[in-house]
Structures are given as structure tokens and as C-alpha cells.
Amino acid sequence: MGLFITAVVMVYLYLQKSETSPFIGAREVLDIAKSEGKFFISPDGNGTECTKSMPCGFESLDLFKGFLKNRIEPGDVIFFRKGTYHYSLDGVKRVYLTGGSKAKPVIYQSYPGEVAVFDGSQISLVSNKEDWREGRLELRDNHIILRKVEVQNMPQHGVTIYGNHNIVEGCKIHDNHLSGVAIANLVDGYSVKDTAGSYNIVRDNIIYANSDVGLNHGNYGNGDNADGISIMSGVSNRISHNFVYGNSDDGVDTWKSMNTLVEFNRVHGNGKGAKGNGNGIKLGGDTKESPLGANAIAQFNICSFNKHIGININAGKNVIMVNNTVYASEDYGFTVEEDTIIKNNISFKNKAGNVGWAEAKEQKDNSWQLGVTFSESDFVSLDYTSKKFLQPVNITYPIGAYADVNRSN
8 A cells, every 4th residue: 555645744754854755856746646646637528527536637737728727726645646637839848837826836746656757858859949948847936846846858847837936856857858846937037036936845756867968059058058956046955865867968057046945966977968067066157257157065975987077166156075985087076166165075086076167165074184095995885876875985084975874883
């Protein structure tokens, strides 16, 4: 018998302030109980009341012709039945999910035990048309929880978050043509304001193979614009417990956002094509004169086999890197600037060296400073799919991504 949670418990989890699990990467996400469902949608549904016995079709959520959007109220649970939900120019073009309230978020989830797949492969990517601007799954409202769906082959981002206080969790997001998940402030653009694109959580997702290699028109950059997770702007977003791999640009890019927390993620093998940057985690980017791209924190992450730098300061300001493990980067393990704090990290077999670019504001208790020399046998596993990937067998110092585990042993 499967485990389920009620919407009341879901709200409690939604309001949690911090992560506590020492597990690194995507964790199991429990289903909402079947009895919580109010509206039901099916790929071949044709009902008008959206009940379990007579579900509505996908077009009921379409921005332009959908009738369900305005019937959804705070606290509602919408279940998607199994199957593929195709976007097309003569069908569903855009879905902007309706939001709820702080106490009563609206929850969208695959029906328990099933998988709903959102697919944009029927929309053309050719440059002489702008069809590729369609095929959108967007969270523009506030207090939305999108859970346990699969999103693939979208012509742009897989999932875009423009609102505040939203959660994307337990999803599989892959083979989209821009970033897997993108967050941005649609109200004030690149801004220090938290008017939109702020206080969102992206957790426990598997995000991979998003790529714009070979595409140069529109928003595409021939590999340069498809991150696993891109936080383009916004304030105090949290990226936790995701497995992010094989994307053409960076794994996680916090670019011009403010106060972004990146924690407990596995970030592996990013950077494809001639222009894909290939950083595991990139922590901010704008001119020194700009206030943007500041105050990011990276903690308890594992970055491995990325094409460029494991954890890259880029042009971030006042960045903190603590208790991360970086392995087998093609460049440095870490890069820092004069205002960076970097502590308690492990660097292992990064080609250009452990840390580069500048002298950090504070550099303390990192493996290269403690005289700790690692070999392959010092780790429980070097298999990146293992739950104990790069966990030290035995270490005296509480450093690296598994520091909490080491303390408890």
C-alpha cells in the first residue's frame, strides 16, 4: 500500500523554512491522497465538470480557450491522469497555472501511482517562424505547487516560474530547448525587488538533457542558454535536493538573482557543444557596479565531471560557499573573488586546481588547506548514481557535502 499525505500536511511542508536532510540529490516525494482531488484532467478527457469519472481534457487549462482556470480556488487539488499531454498550435499552446494563498496553495499533481507527461515536440523550432514561442507551462500566479509530473521537448523552458511562493517538486524535466526550470521577475525584470520571481522552491526534481545546441535564433544560444535550473532574477529562491545533469549550459545558474540558496544538489556532467559554459553551479553575474547577482549561498552540493568549473563565482558578489564537494571539473574546482567566503569544502581531482581567480575574503578549513590528500579509495563510491557518491569513508574534519553525515557517525 502506497504512502500518501493530505493537503493539510502538504501546506505544512510547503511552509517549511529550511531543509534538514543530509541526503544529497532528489528524495522520494509522497503523493497527495486520492481523496483530496477536486478536479481531474485526462489526455483524452471530454467532461465539463472535471470529475474523476468524467475528467476534462487538457484544453480545459489552455490560456486562450480553457474554462477550468477561472473555476480553481485556493486549496484545490488538481490531478492529471496518466498519459501524454501534447502542446500544439491548433490545440493547447500555453498553460498558466492558477494560484492560491499562503494557507491554501493550489496543488497540481499526477494522479497517485500514475505519470502525466507534458510534451512540446509537436511545436516547430524552425527559425523562419515564431512557433517556438508557444508551448509554455508557467507559474505566473503565487502559491502554486506543481508535483510529480514529467515535462519534455518544450520549445523553450520546461517550467517557468514568474510568481512568488511557488514550489516545483518531484518532477522529471528533460530534453527541453532552453532551461529545465527558469525563474524570473516578470514585473520588474532584473531588479533587487521581490515583486515577482521570488521566494520559490525547486526541490527533489531530476532535471537533465536540456539543450539548445544547434539553435541560434530567438532566445537560443547554440548551447549557451539551456541550464538545468536558471534563476535569472528574483529574491530568496531556494534550489534544494535536485539531480541536475547533462544540460548544455550550466547545471544551476543564479545569474542576476539576489539571496539565492543552492543546497543538497547533485550537479553532474553539464556543458555541451562549443558554446555551453559547463559550470556545475554558477553563483551570480553582472557588472561590479550593479547590485544584482549578489548574496548567493552554495552549501552541501556535489558537483562532478562538469565541462568548466565546479562551483563558479562568475561575477557574483558576497557569495558564500560552504560544505560542498567538487570532483573532476575540467577547470578549477572553485573560483572566488575578494568578497567571497569559502569554507569546509572538498576539492578532488579538478584539472586546473582546487581554487582560482582571487584571494577570498575568508578561506578556511577547506581540504587543500588542511593537508587532506584524497585518493579514490577514500570515498565510499565514485559512481555518480550511487546514494553515497563521493561520501568519504572516514574523515576527521567536518568538511565537504556529507559533513552532517560524518558528524553523526
